[in-house]
Amino acid sequence: MFLLSDEDQDDLSLPCYTSGELTLTFQGVLILRNVTTGNVIWSSVNSSTTSVRNPIGQLLDTCNFIIYDEGDVIKQQNPIWQSFDFITDTSLPGEKLGRNLVTGNKRHITSWKSEDDPAFGEFSYSIDTRGYPQAVLKEGQEVKFWRGPWTGLRYTGSWFYNFTFVLNQKEIYYEYNLIDASIFIRLVTQPNGRVERLLWIDSEQKWNVYTTPQIDRCDQYALCGPFGICNIRIPGNASVHAPENRSGEEDLELPLFGLSTLLKATNNFSINNKLGEDGFGPVYKGVSEDGREIAETK
Secondary structure (H helix, E strand, C coil): CCCCCHHHHHCCCCCCCCCEEEEECCCCCEEEEECCCCCEEEECCCCCCCCCCCEEEEECCCCCEEEEECCCHHHHHCCCEEHHHCCCCEECCCCCEEEECCCCCEECEEEEEECCEEEEEEEEEEEECCCCCEEEEEECCEEEEEEEECCCCCCCCCCCEEEEEEECCCEEEEEEEECCCCCCEEEEECCCCCEEEEEEECCCCEEEEEECCCCCHHHCCCCCCCCCCEEEEECCEEEECCCCCCCHHHHCCCCCCCHHHHHHHCCCCCHHHEEEEECCEEEEEEECCCCCEEEEEC
16 A cells, blocks of 8 residues: 555546556655656655665564664664554554654544545544543544543453553654454544444454444534533434533532542542643542542642
């Protein structure tokens, strides 16, 4: 699979190339050419800040194609170029979904325009880094679905994959990794805006939907408006309640904890329990006296 630039994908008049040649230059740049005409169809960019001595291209078992200097093991962890930095409509295990704060590179999933047209579509699945980072699905610039911020307690994964969230001065990203390497799984943003985690069923020789965060109509972002309540009364049929103006404890259905309980649950707000910060201050994880996991803003 080769990645085309935004301009190439938008140019529907591109001819159908039947014979191509992929080469790696001494500068560590991949070049894809039309063998017949010699024209450059696509090329990569050398992101290395140092000179390249003997570049090598390698396809890893993770399906990440990297370019690095021969004999430089460190470069394999921080390569000259890697395909995982250029996500299309599919996110594979080990790919970082988020933003590199040093280079400014943003990694997000973009749907195809249609099932048979790989040009960029209208939907994108990304990490919104404004405030506390959270995964959002957008149609253009309009938010259609969100999973909420990472609390350290969510995204528990399954028996064959787990989740990681990193937030530091260099990077903000979310990724999932396989526990069972014999399983093939991928995360896809479909042309219709549906985010699906697909599992390969070898006996059927096809991808099946394993899970999707968009279960029903009430998962649509801001469907009911401020203070609205979305109620699924009949499977597949959502009823939307008009917004209600409520105040005080009537609008809260959350358990209340005293300060002593919170101090005990978070080990006196230990730095080791700190998850990050939201708009109200530092957020800490803890375990209540009845064994429930909680996230508390100090």
